[in-house]
Amino acid sequence: MAIDDLLDEHEQGERVRSWLRNNGAGLIGGVALGLAVIFGGQWWQKNRQQQDEQANLNYEKAIDGIAANDLKKAEAAVASLGGKDGVYGDLAALQLAKAQVDAGQRDAAITTLRAIQADSSLHAIVQQRLARLLVDAGKHDEALKLLADAKDSTSLEIRGDALMASGKAAEARDAYTKALTSLDVASPQRRLVELKLTDAGGTPPKTGESA
Incomplete structure (x- = not known):
């Protein structure tokens, strides 16, 4: 092997050792971090x-x-x-x-x-069941507050129940009528809401008419 080759190898070795001295801590830290991520994920x-x-x-x-x-x-x-x-x-x-x-x-x-x-998938169900019980317990205002932003037919129906129990028939009619707009003609719930609307002094829209 030529002396020039030995010098080149020596120089390359020094460069490697110098790089490790300057970057060894970071290298070790990176390995440690990688291991921590792996074992931390497993834990x-x-x-x-x-x-x-x-x-x-x-x-x-x-x-x-x-x-x-x-x-x-x-x-x-x-x-x-x-x-x-x-x-x-x-x-x-x-x-x-x-x-x-x-x-x-x-x-x-x-x-x-x-x-x-509850998360979003069960939130409405929990609110509806709670509101029904609050109406039954005579806590109409609490039920109305719970369903203040009601948009689905079931929540609107319960809101109508709370309003009727509070003696607010006109507002109850409005809630029941809105509930009917999203109920299918063949839905069993529709007939019940129609009866509640009639009881509140309203007139259910005929099939095919806009509520």
């Missing part, structure tokens, strides 16, 4: 899986309690979900509220529904 996935399994277990406990008519057990299971387990907590609380209503525990059902922090 998060494992932790998330454990949380999902626990949420599913608590959901099953709630359903078992409802099926056995042991509402205390169901309430404890729903409380353990604490509204933080997404759809598991929401569905369990909805079923618990229904069981409480069936058992004549209206106020308990109202408390259960108030505690639900």
Whole structure:
């Protein structure tokens, strides 16, 4: 090997060592960061899986309690979900509220529904069920406030119920009429809303007419 080649190799080696001295800390830090991301992601996935399994277990406990008519057990299971387990907590609380209503525990059902922090997919259902119970409890103003921005037929119907219970027949007629605009002619709910509109002193629009 020529002396020039040895010098070139020596020079290249020095350059590599110099680069490592200047950039070694950053290189090690980058590797460490990469490992942290990998293992951190694995830990998060494992932790998330454990949380999902626990949420599913608590959901099953709630359903078992409802099926056995042991509402205390169901309430404890729903409380353990604490509204933080997404759809598991929401569905369990909805079923618990229904069981409480069936058992004549209206106020308990109202408390259960108030505690639900539902996402957009269940929000309307929770609001509607809560509003119905508030109307039944004579808390008409609370129900009206809950459905202040009602646009769907079911919410408008419930809003009409709250207005009628408050003695505001004219406003109730308006709510029922609006509810009819989005109801199919063959819908069983339509006939009920028409009866409510008639009871409020209104006249249901004929089929094919705009409400």
